[in-house]
Amino acid sequence: MAKIAKNLTELIGHTPLMELAEYSRKYGLKRNVVAKLESFNPAGSVKDRVAFAMIEDAEARGALKPGATIIEPTSGNTGVGLAMVATIKGYHLILTMPETMSVERRNLLKALGAEIVLTDGLAGMSGSIAKAKELRDAIPGAVILQQFENPSNAKAHEHTTGEEIWTDTDGKVTVFVAGVGTGGTVCGVARALKKHNPDVYVVAVEPASSPVLEGGEDAPHRIQGIGANFIPSIYDASVVDEVIPVPDDEAIRGGRELASTEGLLAGISSGAAVYAARLLAERPEFADKMIVALLPDTGERYLSTELFAFDTYPLE
Numbered sequence: 001m002a003k004i005a006k007n008l009t010e011l012i013g014h015t016p017l018m019e020l021a022e023y024s025r026k027y028g029l030k031r032n033v034v035a036k037l038e039s040f041n042p043a044g045s046v047k048d049r050v051a052f053a054m055i056e057d058a059e060a061r062g063a064l065k066p067g068a069t070i071i072e073p074t075s076g077n078t079g080v081g082l083a084m085v086a087t088i089k090g091y092h093l094i095l096t097m098p099e100t101m102s103v104e105r106r107n108l109l110k111a112l113g114a115e116i117v118l119t120d121g122l123a124g125m126s127g128s129i130a131k132a133k134e135l136r137d138a139i140p141g142a143v144i145l146q147q148f149e150n151p152s153n154a155k156a157h158e159h160t161t162g163e164e165i166w167t168d169t170d171g172k173v174t175v176f177v178a179g180v181g182t183g184g185t186v187c188g189v190a191r192a193l194k195k196h197n198p199d200v201y202v203v204a205v206e207p208a209s210s211p212v213l214e215g216g217e218d219a220p221h222r223i224q225g226i227g228a229n230f231i232p233s234i235y236d237a238s239v240v241d242e243v244i245p246v247p248d249d250e251a252i253r254g255g256r257e258l259a260s261t262e263g264l265l266a267g268i269s270s271g272a273a274v275y276a277a278r279l280l281a282e283r284p285e286f287a288d289k290m291i292v293a294l295l296p297d298t299g300e301r302y303l304s305t306e307l308f309a310f311d312t313y314p315l316e
Contacts, residue, residue, distance in 0.1 A: 008042040022261040045297035051081030053156035073128035076105035083112035124229035148232040153184035162192020174289035179226035183235025190239035208245035222248040246272040265299030
Protein backbone atom coordinates (compact mmCIF):
# COMPACT_ATOMS: atom_id res chain seq x y z
CA MET A 1 0.00 0.00 0.00
CA ALA A 2 1.38 3.41 -1.01
CA LYS A 3 2.38 5.80 1.78
CA ILE A 4 2.12 9.25 0.26
CA ALA A 5 1.09 12.21 2.41
CA LYS A 6 -1.51 14.58 0.98
CA ASN A 7 0.10 17.55 2.77
CA LEU A 8 2.53 18.33 5.57
CA THR A 9 -0.06 18.10 8.34
CA GLU A 10 -0.14 14.34 7.80
CA LEU A 11 3.56 14.18 8.67
CA ILE A 12 3.25 15.81 12.10
CA GLY A 13 4.30 13.68 15.07
CA HIS A 14 5.87 10.24 15.49
CA THR A 15 9.24 11.88 16.03
CA PRO A 16 12.18 9.67 17.01
CA LEU A 17 13.85 9.00 20.33
CA MET A 18 17.65 8.85 20.42
CA GLU A 19 20.16 8.02 23.13
CA LEU A 20 22.59 10.86 23.75
CA ALA A 21 25.43 8.40 24.16
CA GLU A 22 28.37 10.72 23.55
CA TYR A 23 26.93 13.57 25.60
CA SER A 24 26.24 11.15 28.46
CA ARG A 25 29.74 9.70 28.17
CA LYS A 26 31.25 13.19 28.35
CA TYR A 27 29.72 13.60 31.80
CA GLY A 28 30.25 10.04 32.99
CA LEU A 29 26.57 9.26 33.35
CA LYS A 30 25.68 5.70 34.31
CA ARG A 31 22.85 5.54 31.76
CA ASN A 32 22.40 7.50 28.55
CA VAL A 33 19.92 10.36 28.53
CA VAL A 34 17.28 9.86 25.82
CA ALA A 35 16.18 12.75 23.59
CA LYS A 36 12.79 13.21 21.92
CA LEU A 37 13.77 14.93 18.66
CA GLU A 38 10.91 17.27 17.83
CA SER A 39 12.91 18.94 15.06
CA PHE A 40 11.79 15.99 12.90
CA ASN A 41 8.31 17.53 12.63
CA PRO A 42 7.66 18.96 9.13
CA ALA A 43 8.03 22.63 10.09
CA GLY A 44 10.90 21.80 12.42
CA SER A 45 9.57 21.96 15.96
CA VAL A 46 7.31 20.56 18.66
CA LYS A 47 4.88 23.41 18.01
CA ASP A 48 3.67 21.83 14.75
CA ARG A 49 1.54 19.57 16.93
CA VAL A 50 -0.02 22.49 18.78
CA ALA A 51 -0.60 24.64 15.71
CA PHE A 52 -2.48 21.89 13.90
CA ALA A 53 -4.50 20.93 16.99
CA MET A 54 -5.58 24.49 17.78
CA ILE A 55 -6.69 25.24 14.22
CA GLU A 56 -8.55 21.95 13.90
CA ASP A 57 -10.28 22.60 17.22
CA ALA A 58 -11.27 26.15 16.25
CA GLU A 59 -12.70 24.87 12.97
CA ALA A 60 -14.66 22.13 14.73
CA ARG A 61 -16.16 24.64 17.17
CA GLY A 62 -17.12 27.00 14.35
CA ALA A 63 -14.94 29.76 15.78
CA LEU A 64 -12.70 29.86 12.70
CA LYS A 65 -14.45 30.58 9.42
CA PRO A 66 -13.01 29.88 5.93
CA GLY A 67 -10.61 32.61 4.83
CA ALA A 68 -10.54 34.27 8.26
CA THR A 69 -7.55 35.95 9.87
CA ILE A 70 -5.69 34.12 12.62
CA ILE A 71 -3.74 36.23 15.11
CA GLU A 72 -1.35 34.74 17.62
CA PRO A 73 1.28 36.01 20.07
CA THR A 74 4.27 33.72 19.66
CA SER A 75 7.97 33.54 20.45
CA GLY A 76 8.58 31.85 17.14
CA ASN A 77 8.03 28.12 16.82
CA THR A 78 4.26 28.21 17.27
CA GLY A 79 4.22 30.88 14.60
CA VAL A 80 6.15 28.67 12.19
CA GLY A 81 3.76 25.79 12.78
CA LEU A 82 0.73 28.06 12.41
CA ALA A 83 2.16 29.56 9.22
CA MET A 84 2.56 26.11 7.71
CA VAL A 85 -0.96 25.01 8.64
CA ALA A 86 -2.53 28.37 7.72
CA THR A 87 -0.93 28.22 4.28
CA ILE A 88 -2.26 24.71 3.72
CA LYS A 89 -5.75 25.65 4.92
CA GLY A 90 -5.98 29.10 3.32
CA TYR A 91 -5.98 31.44 6.34
CA HIS A 92 -4.28 34.85 6.69
CA LEU A 93 -1.93 34.83 9.67
CA ILE A 94 -0.69 37.76 11.78
CA LEU A 95 1.90 37.00 14.44
CA THR A 96 2.94 39.28 17.30
CA MET A 97 6.30 38.54 18.89
CA PRO A 98 8.99 40.23 21.00
CA GLU A 99 11.63 42.03 18.96
CA THR A 100 14.27 39.90 20.73
CA MET A 101 13.37 36.82 18.69
CA SER A 102 16.02 35.65 16.21
CA VAL A 103 16.25 36.97 12.64
CA GLU A 104 16.04 33.40 11.32
CA ARG A 105 12.62 32.94 12.87
CA ARG A 106 11.32 36.22 11.50
CA ASN A 107 12.52 35.48 7.96
CA LEU A 108 11.19 31.94 8.08
CA LEU A 109 7.76 33.22 9.10
CA LYS A 110 7.75 35.77 6.30
CA ALA A 111 8.71 33.06 3.81
CA LEU A 112 5.68 31.04 4.90
CA GLY A 113 3.39 34.00 4.28
CA ALA A 114 2.86 35.29 7.81
CA GLU A 115 2.57 38.98 8.65
CA ILE A 116 4.80 39.86 11.61
CA VAL A 117 4.24 42.58 14.21
CA LEU A 118 7.17 43.07 16.60
CA THR A 119 6.62 44.22 20.18
CA ASP A 120 8.89 45.62 22.90
CA GLY A 121 11.35 42.95 23.97
CA LEU A 122 11.37 44.17 27.57
CA ALA A 123 7.62 43.56 27.77
CA GLY A 124 8.15 39.88 26.92
CA MET A 125 5.22 37.77 25.80
CA SER A 126 2.83 39.91 27.83
CA GLY A 127 3.43 42.75 25.39
CA SER A 128 2.86 40.46 22.41
CA ILE A 129 -0.40 39.16 23.88
CA ALA A 130 -1.68 42.71 24.45
CA LYS A 131 -0.87 43.65 20.85
CA ALA A 132 -2.60 40.54 19.51
CA LYS A 133 -5.79 41.46 21.37
CA GLU A 134 -5.61 45.00 20.01
CA LEU A 135 -5.34 43.68 16.44
CA ARG A 136 -8.15 41.18 16.95
CA ASP A 137 -10.49 43.93 18.06
CA ALA A 138 -9.65 45.93 14.93
CA ILE A 139 -10.07 43.13 12.34
CA PRO A 140 -13.57 41.73 11.74
CA GLY A 141 -13.79 37.96 12.15
CA ALA A 142 -10.23 37.63 13.42
CA VAL A 143 -9.47 34.87 15.91
CA ILE A 144 -6.74 34.53 18.53
CA LEU A 145 -6.04 30.87 19.19
CA GLN A 146 -4.46 31.75 22.56
CA GLN A 147 -1.83 29.04 22.91
CA PHE A 148 -1.18 30.11 26.52
CA GLU A 149 -4.82 29.42 27.44
CA ASN A 150 -6.04 26.93 24.83
CA PRO A 151 -6.75 23.44 26.28
CA SER A 152 -6.10 21.86 22.87
CA ASN A 153 -2.43 22.83 23.31
CA ALA A 154 -1.87 20.42 26.20
CA LYS A 155 -4.31 17.88 24.77
CA ALA A 156 -2.23 17.64 21.60
CA HIS A 157 0.73 16.48 23.69
CA GLU A 158 -1.37 14.24 25.91
CA HIS A 159 -2.81 12.42 22.90
CA THR A 160 0.33 12.31 20.72
CA THR A 161 3.70 13.23 22.23
CA GLY A 162 3.15 11.50 25.56
CA GLU A 163 1.73 8.35 24.02
CA GLU A 164 4.63 8.20 21.55
CA ILE A 165 7.16 8.39 24.39
CA TRP A 166 5.38 5.69 26.37
CA THR A 167 5.12 3.37 23.36
CA ASP A 168 8.61 3.95 22.00
CA THR A 169 10.24 3.33 25.40
CA ASP A 170 8.14 0.20 25.96
CA GLY A 171 6.82 1.90 29.07
CA LYS A 172 10.28 2.14 30.63
CA VAL A 173 10.47 5.93 30.85
CA THR A 174 11.05 6.94 34.47
CA VAL A 175 11.72 10.68 34.20
CA PHE A 176 10.44 13.21 31.67
CA VAL A 177 12.04 16.64 31.24
CA ALA A 178 10.75 19.59 29.21
CA GLY A 179 11.02 23.35 29.15
CA VAL A 180 8.01 25.53 29.91
CA GLY A 181 6.86 28.18 27.48
CA THR A 182 3.09 27.77 27.47
CA GLY A 183 3.29 24.68 29.69
CA GLY A 184 1.38 22.61 27.15
CA THR A 185 4.19 20.18 26.40
CA VAL A 186 5.25 19.29 29.92
CA CYS A 187 1.69 19.11 31.29
CA GLY A 188 0.18 17.24 28.35
CA VAL A 189 2.97 14.67 28.28
CA ALA A 190 2.82 14.38 32.07
CA ARG A 191 -0.86 13.49 32.00
CA ALA A 192 -0.31 10.85 29.35
CA LEU A 193 2.64 9.22 31.10
CA LYS A 194 1.08 9.34 34.56
CA LYS A 195 -2.05 7.64 33.25
CA HIS A 196 0.17 4.69 32.39
CA ASN A 197 2.42 4.98 35.44
CA PRO A 198 1.65 7.51 38.20
CA ASP A 199 5.26 7.24 39.41
CA VAL A 200 6.79 8.81 36.28
CA TYR A 201 8.76 11.82 37.56
CA VAL A 202 8.02 14.98 35.56
CA VAL A 203 10.41 17.92 35.57
CA ALA A 204 9.69 21.39 34.21
CA VAL A 205 12.57 23.60 33.11
CA GLU A 206 12.57 27.40 33.30
CA PRO A 207 15.21 30.14 33.01
CA ALA A 208 17.04 30.80 36.27
CA SER A 209 17.01 34.48 35.29
CA SER A 210 13.20 34.51 35.30
CA PRO A 211 12.00 31.82 37.74
CA VAL A 212 8.29 32.66 37.78
CA LEU A 213 7.10 29.05 38.15
CA GLU A 214 8.74 28.94 41.55
CA GLY A 215 7.43 32.32 42.63
CA GLY A 216 10.41 34.40 41.57
CA GLU A 217 10.51 37.70 39.69
CA ASP A 218 10.27 37.77 35.91
CA ALA A 219 13.23 39.27 34.07
CA PRO A 220 14.85 39.22 30.62
CA HIS A 221 16.72 36.02 29.72
CA ARG A 222 18.44 34.39 26.74
CA ILE A 223 16.59 31.07 26.51
CA GLN A 224 14.28 31.70 23.56
CA GLY A 225 11.04 29.72 23.58
CA ILE A 226 10.65 29.18 27.32
CA GLY A 227 10.18 31.51 30.27
CA ALA A 228 7.19 33.59 29.17
CA ASN A 229 7.51 36.02 32.16
CA PHE A 230 4.17 34.86 33.62
CA ILE A 231 2.55 31.55 34.56
CA PRO A 232 0.29 30.42 31.69
CA SER A 233 -3.22 29.32 32.64
CA ILE A 234 -2.74 25.90 31.00
CA TYR A 235 0.31 25.18 33.16
CA ASP A 236 -0.84 22.61 35.72
CA ALA A 237 1.61 22.44 38.62
CA SER A 238 -0.19 19.39 40.03
CA VAL A 239 1.29 17.11 37.34
CA VAL A 240 4.83 18.50 37.68
CA ASP A 241 7.05 16.96 40.34
CA GLU A 242 9.94 19.41 40.20
CA VAL A 243 10.99 22.65 38.53
CA ILE A 244 14.66 23.07 37.62
CA PRO A 245 15.91 26.62 36.91
CA VAL A 246 18.63 26.69 34.27
CA PRO A 247 21.15 29.55 33.91
CA ASP A 248 21.31 31.11 30.44
CA ASP A 249 24.93 30.12 29.90
CA GLU A 250 24.27 26.48 30.83
CA ALA A 251 21.45 26.34 28.28
CA ILE A 252 23.77 27.76 25.63
CA ARG A 253 26.52 25.35 26.67
CA GLY A 254 24.08 22.45 26.47
CA GLY A 255 23.07 23.41 22.94
CA ARG A 256 26.70 23.69 21.86
CA GLU A 257 27.56 20.36 23.46
CA LEU A 258 24.73 18.57 21.63
CA ALA A 259 26.34 19.75 18.40
CA SER A 260 29.91 18.91 19.40
CA THR A 261 29.20 15.50 20.96
CA GLU A 262 26.23 14.16 18.98
CA GLY A 263 26.36 16.14 15.74
CA LEU A 264 22.89 17.34 16.72
CA LEU A 265 21.89 20.93 16.00
CA ALA A 266 19.33 21.89 18.61
CA GLY A 267 18.06 25.17 20.01
CA ILE A 268 18.84 26.98 23.25
CA SER A 269 15.81 25.58 25.08
CA SER A 270 16.96 22.10 24.05
CA GLY A 271 20.26 22.90 25.72
CA ALA A 272 18.36 23.85 28.86
CA ALA A 273 16.41 20.59 28.82
CA VAL A 274 19.48 18.41 28.35
CA TYR A 275 21.35 20.29 31.08
CA ALA A 276 18.48 19.63 33.50
CA ALA A 277 18.37 15.99 32.40
CA ARG A 278 22.08 15.67 33.15
CA LEU A 279 21.62 17.11 36.64
CA LEU A 280 18.91 14.53 37.28
CA ALA A 281 21.02 11.69 35.87
CA GLU A 282 23.79 12.62 38.31
CA ARG A 283 21.48 12.01 41.28
CA PRO A 284 21.85 8.53 42.81
CA GLU A 285 18.10 7.85 42.72
CA PHE A 286 17.97 8.40 38.94
CA ALA A 287 21.42 7.17 37.89
CA ASP A 288 20.18 3.93 36.32
CA LYS A 289 16.74 5.20 35.26
CA MET A 290 15.52 6.16 31.79
CA ILE A 291 15.39 9.94 31.52
CA VAL A 292 13.70 11.39 28.43
CA ALA A 293 14.35 15.04 27.60
CA LEU A 294 12.24 16.73 24.94
CA LEU A 295 14.29 18.82 22.50
CA PRO A 296 11.84 21.27 20.91
CA ASP A 297 13.57 22.42 17.74
CA THR A 298 16.63 22.73 15.52
CA GLY A 299 19.67 24.89 16.11
CA GLU A 300 19.43 26.31 12.60
CA ARG A 301 16.90 28.81 13.98
CA TYR A 302 19.58 30.29 16.25
CA LEU A 303 22.59 30.81 13.99
CA SER A 304 22.56 34.57 14.64
CA THR A 305 22.20 34.22 18.42
CA GLU A 306 24.61 33.66 21.30
CA LEU A 307 24.16 29.91 20.84
CA PHE A 308 26.73 29.77 18.04
CA ALA A 309 28.52 33.09 18.62
CA PHE A 310 31.70 31.30 19.70
CA ASP A 311 33.98 34.34 19.25
CA THR A 312 31.75 37.05 20.72
CA TYR A 313 30.04 34.90 23.36
CA PRO A 314 32.65 32.49 24.74
CA LEU A 315 31.81 30.29 27.71
CA GLU A 316 34.25 29.49 30.50
